[in-house]
Amino acid sequence: MSYKKKEIKQGINIHNITTNKFKTNLYAIFLTTPLNRENVTKNALISAVLRRGSQELQSQDKISKKLEEMYGAVFDCGIEKTGDNHVLKFYLEAISEEFLPEKEELAKKCLEILTGIIFNPLIENNGFKEEYIESEKNNLKQIINSKIDNKRTYSIERCIEEMFKNRPYGLYRYGYIEDLDKITPENLYEYYKKLISECKIDIFVSGTIDEEKAIKLVEENSTIQNLNARKPIFAENKEDELDGKEKIVEEHMQVSQGNLVIGMNVNSKEQEDKYVASIYNAILGGGANSKLFQNVREKESLAYTAVSTYRRQKNAIFIRCGIEIGNFQKALETIKKQLEDIKNGDFTDEDINNSKKLIVESIRGISSEQDTEITYYYGQELSGEFTTLEEYMRKIEKVSKEEVEKLAKEININTIYFLRD
Amino acid sequence: MKIIESSKIKEKEYIEKLDNGMTVIVIPKPNLDKKYIIWGTHFGSIDNRFIMPKTGEEVFIPDGVAHFLEHKMFEQPDGTNSLDTLMALGLDANAYTTNDHTAYLFECTNNFYKGLDELMDYVQHPYFTDENVEKEKGIIGQEIKMYDDEPSWRMYMNAMDCMYKKNPIKIDIAGSIESISKITPDVLYKCYNTFYNPSNMIMVVCGNFKPEQILEEIKKRLVKKEEQGEIKRIYPEKETEINMPYKEVEMEVSTPIFAIGYKDIEGAEDKKEIVRKHIAIEILMNMIIGKSSKAYKELYEAGDLLSTPDLDYEFSDEYAHILISGQSKNPDKIQEKIEEVVDKYKKEGLEEDHFNRIKKKIYGDYVVEYNSVGEIARMFLADKMKGINSFDYIEEYNTVTKDYTEEVLKNVFKKENMVMSVVKCK
Known part of the structure; x- marks a missing residue:
């Protein structure tokens, strides 16, 4: 495996990952722009409208037919929050040419379709096609409303919303229904042009295509040639100053299980502390040996799910448990006891070693999944510094028990969210 | 080992049926860092009525036993839990139960053979006590409730109810709070002894392996078990009509x-x-x-x-x-x-x-x-x-x-x- 990055124009990068581990080539283009209340809904709508059709392939079924002909190449797009950025992600995955039943050149076609969808949309009367805008507004409305359908993800979203209230990261990635009415085919197209000319653009080519070929492929693509150089506007990673007061938010719905989510912030601006926080998180709720799993689940039999996750870009940890509604106090006490124990150094070298193994193993696995590998390099790109997988593992290995204990004292509960009946 | 090759996708499969009746399949992937092993028994939620080959006894079991057994297999006599042991090695270990089989697995890049030791040890050595069975009822109870709140699961179970009148595919894999309350160590042992016989099991390994070598490593770790005849599974008669539209x-x-x-x-x-x-x-x-x-x-x-x-x-x-x-x-x-x-x-x-x-x-x-x-x-x-x-x-x-x-x-x-x-x- 080899990774190479090249700036083809200011603000536009190509990232090539040459690998022989997969039967597919994966092309991905990410547009990065700062998250803010004004644009969040527009970005979500743009991503939905673009996939409806391009100048060349003017409708969804035309795109689908074309892709099916290419042995079921798959186009996908999505919208995500990465730190304080809103990222519009577009993917195209196609079988590597050596596994096709007949010889066919797919790479050039793939990139043309993908760049066509993103950069050459179907435009009528100086706006997006009205029919597409109207139907995607309705769809987006449904997507926003469907937030409540999965109680687990809903609870996490809600906890984040409360914890980062009135801050970019607290925004919902699909936006807000009340913003949809103001959007017209024309004003959305105006905004789109601005977005495309200012955002940060990252183009990934992963698979058997080598560096030289990948760069040539991208540089010879006429759509990419037409893009302007830019000083890209996006949010650099920075910590939010959250107050240390603990707040409880309770919400009622018709559920038979209670969903408890606890948001905690890590009060440290040291870059190196992020590795310590990863270890802390693994000890707390990273796996079967973690304090949450062992105590909340195995000892007290309070939950089936008892986990924590660390969101590196926001330096925040979220604990999540599904519990009997009447056991709220008991579960909360058990969880708080685990937090205190780590603060007081009540964990072993073995806990540290287990956590290191868990994390190192997951880093080693990154290159075994094409999209995970792309996400890793994109994360590095945004962080402004470049850490190789090897360095990453070394830094994890270096973390000491004292460092975890010390950082634990800087980790505070911010929001306790409970979804109940 | 028998070799089956797919020239179109350039992959090979090595397959061997061992003397004890277990099937081992190896799919070599020399380019990949990850290794994966999965060991399955042909015992799922639909197998709720059967005749034990050794005693000839006909057994009816409460709904959710295959899944309950899956949870309990990790428990060890010395108080440790094999899931913890595997994860402590840095392995990504798990298990799952479907309608027709139960599987134990782990994925890793390192420590594969240490993981293999543990996997093959715990799957071959059950340890069920009144106490550890009782404790699990609370955990699985929460798992059942988690699914109860999941609209897509309810939709799926209702679709099964529409299609089938008596077929055990209608049964929730995890059972119900009521049905699992009847589960005892005795039921678990009966099912274990019947279905976890090598002749009812299949192991699949995928990753950077030499097939003959990994086969030997697996054989070395197998505990000798008494041969048993075929398990007679009793299912309701095939239905030719739907239950309700x-x-x-x-x-x-x-x-x-x-x-x-x-x-x-x-x-x-x-x-x-x-x-x-x-x-x-x-x-x-x-x-x-x-x-x-x-x-x-x-x-x-x-x-x-x-x-x-x-x-x-x-x-x-x-x-x-x-x-x-x-x-x-x-x-x-x-x-x-x-x-x-x-x-x-x-x-x-x-x-x-x-x-x-x-x-x-x-x-x-x-x-x-x-x-x-x-x-x-x-x-x-x-x-x-x-x-x-x-x-x-x-x-x-x-x-x-x-x-x-x-x-x-x-x-x-x-x-x-x-x-x-x-x-x-x-």
Whole structure:
């Protein structure tokens, strides 16, 4: 495996990952722009409208037919929050040419379709096609409303919303229904042009295509040639100053299980502390040996799910448990006891070693999944510094028990969210 | 070891049936860092009535035993838990239970043989006590409640209820709070001793391995178990009719979700025939309501579908059905549309271009499944449990013609076997 990055124009990068581990080539283009209340809904709508059709392939079924002909190449797009950025992600995955039943050149076609969808949309009367805008507004409305359908993800979203209230990261990635009415085919197209000319653009080519070929492929693509150089506007990673007061938010719905989510912030601006926080998180709720799993689940039999996750870009940890509604106090006490124990150094070298193994193993696995590998390099790109997988593992290995204990004292509960009946 | 090669996708499978009756499959992946092992027993939630080969005793078990057993296998006499031990080695370990099998697995890049020691130790040494069985009831109780709140699971279970009258596929894999309260160590041991005999088990390994070498390592770790005869499983008689055409329930969802099913009552004996039929059904489902279909375009443009429905064909010797499921504010309209398209295709036949295009797409779908060690190993295990070799999907692919697919359409997509389960908004 080899990774190479090249700036083809200011603000536009190509990232090539040459690998022989997969039967597919994966092309991905990410547009990065700062998250803010004004644009969040527009970005979500743009991503939905673009996939409806391009100048060349003017409708969804035309795109689908074309892709099916290419042995079921798959186009996908999505919208995500990465730190304080809103990222519009577009993917195209196609079988590597050596596994096709007949010889066919797919790479050039793939990139043309993908760049066509993103950069050459179907435009009528100086706006997006009205029919597409109207139907995607309705769809987006449904997507926003469907937030409540999965109680687990809903609870996490809600906890984040409360914890980062009135801050970019607290925004919902699909936006807000009340913003949809103001959007017209024309004003959305105006905004789109601005977005495309200012955002940060990252183009990934992963698979058997080598560096030289990948760069040539991208540089010879006429759509990419037409893009302007830019000083890209996006949010650099920075910590939010959250107050240390603990707040409880309770919400009622018709559920038979209670969903408890606890948001905690890590009060440290040291870059190196992020590795310590990863270890802390693994000890707390990273796996079967973690304090949450062992105590909340195995000892007290309070939950089936008892986990924590660390969101590196926001330096925040979220604990999540599904519990009997009447056991709220008991579960909360058990969880708080685990937090205190780590603060007081009540964990072993073995806990540290287990956590290191868990994390190192997951880093080693990154290159075994094409999209995970792309996400890793994109994360590095945004962080402004470049850490190789090897360095990453070394830094994890270096973390000491004292460092975890010390950082634990800087980790505070911010929001306790409970979804109940 | 016997070698089966798929020249089209450039993969090889090494397969061996050991003297104790266990099947071992190795799929070498020299380029990958990840290694994956999965060990399955042919015992799932539908196996709730059987005759123990040794004693001849007929046993009925409470719903949810296979899954409960899966949870309890990790417990060790010295108080440790094998899941913890495996994770402490940095391995990604897990287990799951389906309708027809239970599987124990781990994935890793390092420490594979230490993991193999632990995996093969705990699966071969059960330890059930009154106390540890009681404790698990609280944890599984929460797992059951988690599924109760999941609209898609309720929708699926109701679809099964629509299609089958007595077939045990209607039973929730985890059982119910009530049924698991009856589980005792004795029941668990009876099931363990019957179903965890090597002759009822299959192991699949995928990653950078030398097949003969890993086979020896596996053999070394096998505990000698007494041979037993065939397990007689007792299932209700095959049903030729559906139970009810429609079922709905209200839950807190933003938009209704639906599952439209066709119960497939045309069983096939020959395994290659089953594979061909499966391929034909996948082509048909895609032609009827897949991404490039006319029906999908219309429903999408009318706002009745937001994305393509999930298309599934589930089958074993005991059941077979198609499931088309998704989210729509108007499930009735989706059902009508599907009926309409099926009728049209039955009358006018399938369009040649469309058929060939979808066939190409399906080929790509099969190839992509060979991207990850985990997917490969799980696929070979699940297929082998049904007596199928996964490569057959690639090999039989070319034999599936338009005429044959039209035949399958007539036999399987029958109006009288169609059902719909809907979860409505509260």
